[in-house]
Structures are given as structure tokens and as C-alpha cells.
Amino acid sequence: MVEVEHLPVVDVHCHPFLNRGSVSAEEFTDLTAFGGGSRKYMEEGGVEWSDDLRDELQAIKRHTLYFKRMILDLADFFGVEPDVETVIAARNAAVAEDYSRYVARLYGSVRLETLIFDFGIPLPMLDVDQVKSELPVEVVPVFRIEPLIADLLKEDIGWSEFRQRYDDTISDALTKRGFKGVKSIIAYRTGLDVSPLSRTPDQGLQALDAIRRGLGGGSMKKLRDHLLCRALELCMDHDVPMQIHTGMGDFEVNLVLARPAYLMDLLRFPVYRSCRVLLVHTGFPYHREAAYMANVLPRVYLDLSEGIPFAAHAARQIVRDVLAMAPVNKVCYGSDGYTLPEINYTSARLGKEAVKAALEDLVAERMLTPADAQEAAELILAGNSRRLYGLD
Numbered sequence: 001m002v003e004v005e006h007l008p009v010v011d012v013h014c015h016p017f018l019n020r021g022s023v024s025a026e027e028f029t030d031l032t033a034f035g036g037g038s039r040k041y042m043e044e045g046g047v048e049w050s051d052d053l054r055d056e057l058q059a060i061k062r063h064t065l066y067f068k069r070m071i072l073d074l075a076d077f078f079g080v081e082p083d084v085e086t087v088i089a090a091r092n093a094a095v096a097e098d099y100s101r102y103v104a105r106l107y108g109s110v111r112l113e114t115l116i117f118d119f120g121i122p123l124p125m126l127d128v129d130q131v132k133s134e135l136p137v138e139v140v141p142v143f144r145i146e147p148l149i150a151d152l153l154k155e156d157i158g159w160s161e162f163r164q165r166y167d168d169t170i171s172d173a174l175t176k177r178g179f180k181g182v183k184s185i186i187a188y189r190t191g192l193d194v195s196p197l198s199r200t201p202d203q204g205l206q207a208l209d210a211i212r213r214g215l216g217g218g219s220m221k222k223l224r225d226h227l228l229c230r231a232l233e234l235c236m237d238h239d240v241p242m243q244i245h246t247g248m249g250d251f252e253v254n255l256v257l258a259r260p261a262y263l264m265d266l267l268r269f270p271v272y273r274s275c276r277v278l279l280v281h282t283g284f285p286y287h288r289e290a291a292y293m294a295n296v297l298p299r300v301y302l303d304l305s306e307g308i309p310f311a312a313h314a315a316r317q318i319v320r321d322v323l324a325m326a327p328v329n330k331v332c333y334g335s336d337g338y339t340l341p342e343i344n345y346t347s348a349r350l351g352k353e354a355v356k357a358a359l360e361d362l363v364a365e366r367m368l369t370p371a372d373a374q375e376a377a378e379l380i381l382a383g384n385s386r387r388l389y390g391l392d
Contacts, residue, residue, distance in 0.1 A: 001360065001370075002355075002356045002359045002360050002363075002370075002373045002374055003374065003377075004352045004353075004355060004356045004377050004381065005111075005352070006111070007111060007352070007378055007381050007382065008111045008113045008114075008381070008382045009110060009111055009112045009113060009114075009333060009348045009351070009352070009381050009382055010113065010114040010116065010332075010333065010381070010382040010391075011112060011114065011115050011116060011305075011333065011334055011335050011337065011347070011348065012278070012303045012305070012332040012333065012334040012385040012388070012389075013118065013243065013278070013280050013281075013303050013305040013332075013335070013336055014115055014116070014117060014118070014305070014334065014335050014336055014337040014338065014343075014344055015117060015118055015119075015120075015121050015336070015337065015338035015339075016115075016117040016119055016126045016131045016139075016141075017126075017338060017339050017340060017341065018126060018130065018131065018134060019095070019099045019134055020339075021095060021096070021099075022092040022095060022096060023088070023092065023340075024088070025084050025085050025088045026054075026058060028084075028088050028091070028340070029058055029061050029062055029067070029084070030061070031339040031340050032070065032339065032340055032342060032343050033061035033064070033067060034064065034306075034310040035060070035061070035064065035250075035251075036057050036061040036064075037057055037060070037251075038057070039053075039054070039057075041251070042057070062084065064310075064312070065312035065313055066309050066310050066311070066312040069309070069312055069313075069346060069350065070309075070342060070343070070346040071083075071084055073345070073346040073349050073350075074091060074342060074345075074346070077106065077109060077345075078090035078091070078094075091342070099134065100134060100135070100136050101136075103134075103135060103136055103137075103341050104136040104137075106341060106342070107136070107137055107341070107344070107345060107348075109345075110348040110349050110352065112137065112344060112345065112348045113138060113382075114137060114138040114139075114140060114382070114385070114386075114391065115135065115137055115138070115139055115140070115344065116140040116142060116180070116181075116334075116385065117131070117139060117140065117141055117142060118142045118144055118183045118243065119141050119142065119143065119144065119179075120144025120146060120147055120183060120185070121144075121338065122338075123147060125147065128141050128177070128178065135341075138391070140180050140389060140391065141177075141178060141179045141180065142179060142180060142181040142182065142183050142243060143170060143173040143179040143181070143182050143183065144182075144183045144184070144185065145170070145183070145184050145227065145228075145231050146184065146185055146186075146188075146189065148166065148169055148170070149166075149223075149224065152165060153211070158208075159204060159205040159208045162204075162208055163201065163204060163230075166227065166230065167230070167234065170182060170231065170234050171234065171237075171238065174234075174238045174240055175238070180240060180389050180390070181235070181240045181241045181242065181243060181389065182231050182234065182235050182240065182241075182242050182243070183242075183243040183244075183245075183280075184228055184231060184243070184244050184245065185245040185249075186228050186244070186245070187244075187245045187246060187249070187253060187254065187258035188245065188249060188252055188253050188254070188258075189220075190220060190221035190224050190225070190257075191221075191254055191257030191258070191262065192244070192246065192257055192258060192259065192260070192262035192263050193257060193262040194225045194228055194229070194262070194263065194265075195225065195265065195266070196229065196265060196266050196269035196271065196272065198222065198225035198228075199226065199229035199230070199233070199271065201226075203222055203223075203225070203226045204222075204223060204226040204230075206219075206222070207219045207220070207222035207223035207226060208223055210222075211223060228244075228266075229266075229272075232266075232272050232277075233271075233275075235275055235276070236272075236274055236275045240276075240389075241276040241277065241278050241301075241388055241389060242275055242276070242277045242278070243277075243278045243280050244263065244277060244278070244279060244280060245258070245280045245281065246258055246259070246260040246263070246279045246281055246282070246283035246286070246290060247259075247260070247281045247282065247283035247284045247285065247286055247287070247306070248281060248284055248285065248306060248307075249281075249306075258283070258286075259286045259289060260279050260283035260286055260289045260290040261289045261293070263277075263279075263293070264293065267293070267300055268297060273297075273298070273299065274299060275299060276299045276301065276388060277299060277301065278301045278302065278303055278332065278388065279293065279294070279300060279301070279303070280305060280306075280334070280336075281303065281305050281306040281307065281334075282302045282304055282305075282307060282322055283302070284306060284311065284318065285307075287302075287307065287318060287321055287322055288321055288322075288324070288325070290302045290322070290326075291321065291323075291325035291326035292325045292326075294325070294326040294331070295325045295326055295327065300330070301330045301331075301332060301384070301388060302322065302326060302330065302331060302332070303331075303332040303333065303334035303385075304318060304319065304322065304331065304332070304333055304334055304351065304380075305333075305334030305335050305336040305347075306335075306336040308334075308335065308347055308351045308354060309335060309343070309346055309350045309351070310336070312350075315351065315353070315354035316353075316357045316358050316361075317358075318354070319354050319355055319357075319358035319359075319380075320358045320361065320362075323358065323362065323376075328375075328376040328379055328380065329379050329383075329384055330384065331379075331380050331384060332380065332384045332385045332388065333348075333351050333355070333380055333381050333382070333385070334385075335347035335348065335351070351381070352381065355376075355377050355380055355381060356377065359373040359376055359377055360373065
């Protein structure tokens with residue numbers, strides 16, 4: 001048997017949040033759901049808001065297996081019936097009594113000890129110290145490049161100043177502001193098909209000049225591709241990991257161009273071979289590609305976030321699929337949790353179960369010894385992330 005209950009958990013990819021106080025069952029559903037759309041989404045499509053539309057969207061979100069699993073987990077934690085209204089009432093009472101103590105109990109029950117936060121959402125960016133003050137766990141901030149790019153594009157500056165401020169802001173975050181890594185969601189913007197030849201500063205200059213003159217011609221993609229290359233170089237300079245979003249996300253992501261395999265040319269280019277790169281979300285549903293890349297590219301890692309918990313009962317199979325190719329010392333647990341602490345909790349609980357079940361399968365199939373499987377659980381749930389981010 002693989003023992004996981006006592007093992008600490010590091011959530012290698014998630015997003016910061018503050019205490020929202022009491023929330024209604026409708027608000028809780030909206031804040032924790034992965035899909036199902038929103039009022040804004042529907043109204044932008046010309047659909048008039050109504051009680052019937054609200055009920056339709058709520059039903060979609062509450063009928064995902066992930067949401068049902070979360071309610072079951074919280075009902076078990078509070079010792080109440082697995083009913084949404086009952087669970088939220090118990091949750092709100094705990095928050096009102098002492099939010100930080102509630103989170104400590106919640107996370108302590110699954111030994112969730114470290115949250116590595118991408119501070120790129122929500123915007124405006126939350127204050128790192130305030131987030132740390134509310135959460136009774138280790139908080140490790142990661143700097144996202146896209147808000148910086150958006151801010152610089154609003155400025156009436158030329159390429160020389162643009163490039164200098166880009167470099168200086170990232171370097172300052174890593175050396176003076178306590179950030180432990182860098183993150184990009186270029187998959188959401190222009191896709192992952194980034195040529196390593198985009199690294200030349202001339203491409204950045206030409207692209208920004210074309211943008212300023214309204215010429216188009218793929219100039220925004222050329223600029224973003226160059227700035228991703230530059231971010232990789234800055235990560236190497238400062239010896240920190242680079243996170244790159246791959247695979248599924250919200251409705252805005254271009255899922256076709258978010259396939260991890262599009263990054264092969266970039267990450268195997270000699271200049272970038274020393275950079276430690278984490279393929280966020282394991283590229284799910286293209287997670288087999290990400291696992292292969294972690295096998296053949298020595299500095300490429302992957303995390304299990306988003307597939308766990310949002311693909312719900314597929315968690316066990318995702319772990320099995322990933323371990324078919326990825327070395328066990330390059331797979332990190334993550335959740336992609338956001339907005340409320342309960343997402344990270346149920347994900348950690350589900351993640352532990354999935355890792356345990358998948359590894360026990362592999363022992364039964366004579367792929368691992370029991371000692372191998374126990375070591376793998378320790379590495380996936382915490383050890384790999386702590387080593388990658390230098391947390392020990």
C-alpha cells in the first residue's frame with residue numbers, strides 16, 4: 001500500500017485569493033466552477049439576462065462531477081449532509097468565526113502546506129504581503145509577464161525603453177520583491193508555436209514598430225514570441241523556473257495552438273536547454289505529449305493542475321497516462337485553484353487519492369516496487385516542486 005495521508009502537499013500552480021467572507025450558494029458555485037459560462041459571457045452574445053438563464057448556468061456548473069465531488073468533500077469535512085445549501089452554511093459559519101483558522105483546519109486535514117501562486121490573476125494584482133497574512137501556509141509568488149506587456153503597450157515609448165523596462169521589471173520582481181519564478185499564458189494570446197529565432201532583438205524592434213504604426217501582419221505575435229524568449233533568458237540569468245500554460249483553460253484559450261508539442265522547437269534549441277520549464281496543466285488533454293517532452297527534454301517538468309481537480313474522476317487515469325513516459329522526479333502536483341480556498345482543498349484530497357491509486361496499480365502490474373511507489377508519491381506531491389523552486 002502507498003501511504004499518502006501523512007505526506008505534505010505543495011500546490012505548484014494556483015492563483016491567489018483573499019477572504020471574501022460569507023458567500024451565497026450561487027456565489028460559491030460561480031466562484032469555484034470551471035465551466036458553464038457567466039452572465040457577462042451570455043450578455044456579450046446578445047442573450048438577455050433572466051432568472052431562467054441564471055438557473056440554467058447554475059445547473060450546468062453544479063452538474064459537473066468536479067463540483068459534486070467538492071460538495072461531498074466539504075460535507076465530509078464539516079460533518080453535514082452533502083447538500084449545497086447546507087455545506088455553504090457550514091462553510092460561512094467557519095469563515096465568520098475565524099477565516100485563517102478555518103483555512104488552517106481545511107488545509108491541515110490534507111497537509112497542504114505550500115501554495116505557489118501565479119499573481120497574474122486576479123487583476124489588479126493582489127498584494128503579496130496581504131495574501132500571505134491571511135493564509136496559514138507557505139506562499140510562493142510567481143510573476144506573470146502578460147500584464148506587464150499590456151502595461152508597456154499602453155505607454156508611448158520606443159523599443160529601447162520598452163525592452164529595458166520589461167527586463168528591469170522582471171529582474172526586480174525576482175531579486176527584490178520575493179518572486180520565485182516567471183509565468184506566461186502566451187497560449188491564450190498568440191499560441192505556442194514560437195520559433196527560437198524570435199529571440200533576436202531585431203524582431204522585437206520591428207514588431208513594436210509595426211504595432212505602433214497599426215500595420216498588423218502578425219506583429220503582435222512576433223512581439224509576444226520575442227518577449228517569451230527573453231523571459232526564458234531572464235529565468236536562466238536568475239536561476240528560476242519558467243511556467244508556460246499548455247492545454248485547456250477557460251473559453252478564451254486557443255486549444256489547438258495550446259498543444260505542448262508546439263514548444264518542442266523552442267525548448268530543444270541549444271540556448272534554452274538549461275532553462276527549467278514547467279508545462280502547466282500537463283497540456284491536458286494533450287498530457288501524453290507533455291509527458292513525452294518531460295522524458296526527452298532534461299529540463300522540462302510538468303504539473304497535474306487543472307486536470308486535477310476539474311476532470312474529476314479522470315484524475316487517476318491522468319496520473320497513469322503521465323507516468324507512462326514522464327520520469328517520476330519531473331511530475332509535480334498542482335490544482336489551478338483560484339478565488340476560494342476550497343478548490344485547493346478538494347484538489348489536494350482528490351490528487352492524493354489519484355496518486356495513491358495510480359501508483360498502487362503500477363505496483364500490482366510489476367512496474368514499480370512498493371518502495372519505488374512510496375518514493376514517487378512523496379516526489380509528486382511535494383518533493384519535486386520543492387526542489388524545482390529551491391524551497392528547501
